[in-house]
Amino acid sequence: MVASLQYGEARFDGAEIERRAAQVAGGLAALGVGEDDVVAIVLRNAPALFEITLACNRVGAYHCPVDWRFTVDELGYILQDSGACVLFIEADLLATLRAAIPEGVRVLAVTPEPLALQAYPTSRVTGEVPADVLRYEAWRSAQAAYSGPSHRPRGRFAYTSGTTGRPKGVRRLAQGLHPEQPRLLRDTVKAVFDFSADARVYLSAPLYHGAPNLYGMQAMLATGLVVLDPRFDAEATLRAIERHRITHLYLVPTMCVRLLALPQHVRNRYDLSSVRFVACTGAPFAVAIKQAMINWWGPVINESYACSEMGMITVISSADAIRKPGSVGRPVSEAEVRIYSDAGCRLGTGGVGNIHVRQPAYADFTYHNRPEARAAMDCEGLACVGDMGYVDADGFLFICDRKADMVISGGVNIYPAEIEDALSGMPGVADCAAFGVPHEEFGEMVVAVVQPSDGTGLDPEEMRAWLKDRLAAYKVPKVIELRTELPRQESGKIHKRKLRDGYWQHAGRRI
Secondary structure: OOOEEEEOOEEEOHHHHHHHHHHHHHHHHHOOOOOOOEEEEEOOOOHHHHHHHHHHHHHOOEEEEOOOOOOHHHHHHHHHHHOOOEEEEEHHHHHHHHHHOOOOOEEEEEOOOHHHHHHOOOOOOOOOOOOOOEEHHHHHHOOOOOOOOOOOOOOEOEEEEOOOOOEEEEEEOOOOOOOOHHHHHHHHHHHHHOOOOOOEEEEOOOOOOHHHHHHHHHHHHHOOEEEEOOOOOHHHHHHHHHHHOOOEEEEOHHHHHHHHOOOHHHHOOOOOOOOOEEEEOOOOOOHHHHHHHHHHHOOOEEEEEEEOOOEEEEEEOHHHHHHOOOEEEEEOOOOEEEEEOOOOOEOOOOOOEEEEEEOOOOOOEEEOOOHHHHHHHEEOOEEEEEEEEEEOOOOOEEEEEEOOOOEEEOOEEEOHHHHHHHHHOOOOEEEEEEEEEEEOOOEEEEEEEEEEOOOOOOOHHHHHHHHHOOOOHHHOOOEEEEOOOOOEOOOOOEOHHHHHHHHHOOOOOOO
16 A cells, blocks of 8 residues: 655545556557657646556556756657657646657646645746547546566666767666565665654655656655655744644655754744654755754754766764764675776775765666666676765765766756757857756755857857856756867867856865
């Protein structure tokens, strides 16, 4: 039995969620969806997302949640690259995103929840649903419950970017599973999330992101109640904790910053004594912010280090975080962490190098359509995840820097290469570099430095407006600087570190 779900004032018991999921699974099977097919989901936080994901698990299909704020180009690339055969999308998004949908993809329009629309008042205007698009609710109600064979769930088909500027699809392999994998996954989830049958969970992070999606699905499978909100609000979080006697939450560091920014009289207004375990991941956690949360909420703050490719790698409790400030913890379950130099030599205690990890709790993966990229990550059976760090004498991992230029802003991954690709297509841009700089609330924000073509007059605000037509709004640099020359290495490549260092030298951190 799955957990009960609270969404606004509506309560769905586990039996109702399972009944709906069985009907959706039956409908997917009737549409010809089966093992290893990909089902794309473009939804805000809403009950339907859980129903569809559980249905995909039943028929052995991958579920591919996509950011509903994506542009036509961004969504179109993922639908085309993944080979998705079915798309569930909220009806009000269709008018803007219809051009992104490849021929042959079956589309089902989900009626947007009023609570979600209220949370995002500036979201897209509802248009007419085309005649060839199925209405999700009517379609689901007409389906018989799935009665086919059981399949091993394929899980989430995640998209993550590297240095190419285009996202890579992370697809878990159905073959070669470790026989102990189910037990190892249970152990890992228990260590990182601490779920139990009596847990009462609160979640407001967007379910199209990897960690919140995993957290939400595991909570539905292992706890008693999941309280889902469409969007994070600091005081609403405290209100939900008191009202529903929440025991477990998922927070990213930016959420903690906003909670700590509440006036003291607001913070004192709510009873938080029910909270037993807070799972934090998705971005580096500043030591001072974590300490402030522990001082306020008690020793319930737990941070984990994870990635889309390898899953959850380490975890650190509040007690260990106080003893080892800045660490992301020790390997969880049977995960393994090794540090290698650029030359491929394994480094000992304290040696800073490339972090390589192995996590047998998860099936191995490949990059969809890019097996060579997966092969390039491998080193003695471990995968390099693009970060640099070291392990101390007690086995605690510390992250020092990111090998790649990825920016994490408010727990969201932003990839400068994608921004640079877009900027390079703008008339008048000779060259450019995008990178992350410190931001008090979001951890990092994106800055772009642009070298105009000779004699070209560029306006930063016009450039930002141009980018907003090509990228999701959160990817658009908050600041665009114009410079006549950019620093370069001897090879001619832009020396991004020199641009970045000026912003970071007074931040007190390097990541």
